[in-house]
Amino acid sequence: MESLLSILTILEFPDDRLRKKAAEVKRIDDKIKKLIDDMLETMYQSHGVGLAATQVDVHQQVIVIDVSDEKNDPLFLINPVIIEKDGIKESEEGCLSVPGFFEKVNRAEHIKVRALNREGQAFEFVATELLAICVQHEMDHLNGKLFVDYISSLKRQRIKKKLEKIHKMDKN
Ligand code: NI
Numbered sequence: 001m002e003s004l005l006s007i008l009t010i011l012e013f014p015d016d017r018l019r020k021k022a023a024e025v026k027r028i029d030d031k032i033k034k035l036i037d038d039m040l041e042t043m044y045q046s047h048g049v050g051l052a053a054t055q056v057d058v059h060q061q062v063i064v065i066d067v068s069d070e071k072n073d074p075l076f077l078i079n080p081v082i083i084e085k086d087g088i089k090e091s092e093e094g095c096l097s098v099p100g101f102f103e104k105v106n107r108a109e110h111i112k113v114r115a116l117n118r119e120g121q122a123f124e125f126v127a128t129e130l131l132a133i134c135v136q137h138e139m140d141h142l143n144g145k146l147f148v149d150y151i152s153s154l155k156r157q158r159i160k161k162k163l164e165k166i167h168k169m170d171k172n
Pocket of ligand 1: 095
């Protein structure tokens, strides 16, 4: 039987709920699988390359990523840990929780990650380029951190004010 997918609401900066730390997933049950499927659908609909559960107000260590051009190569990370990293690379990042803003951020250039997949099996992979950036960005979300935390407080305040203005208009 196929379950229906739901499009989830993505929290936007400066929402305090984006600052919560996600807990480790203890058991991959149907509820977690439904969350993963809904997150993937939500990410595709929003034209994002990654989404962390924190962004949909679920504070568990779950991430969905798809950096493929065809959007047909999803990667699911449960309880991810970076076990090796090296190099440093600057690139421009955006975030579905900070819509419309892009800033340069430094990240490790190569990382090795250990995580559980959708079936609960442990796996490891090496990531470079966009995938490496994306994994680090999404793992930050699970720790309550946003890419705007890496830029100057002046720039961050400017983004905060602009988004607050938009959120206010949306309510009216
Ligand atoms: Ni993000």
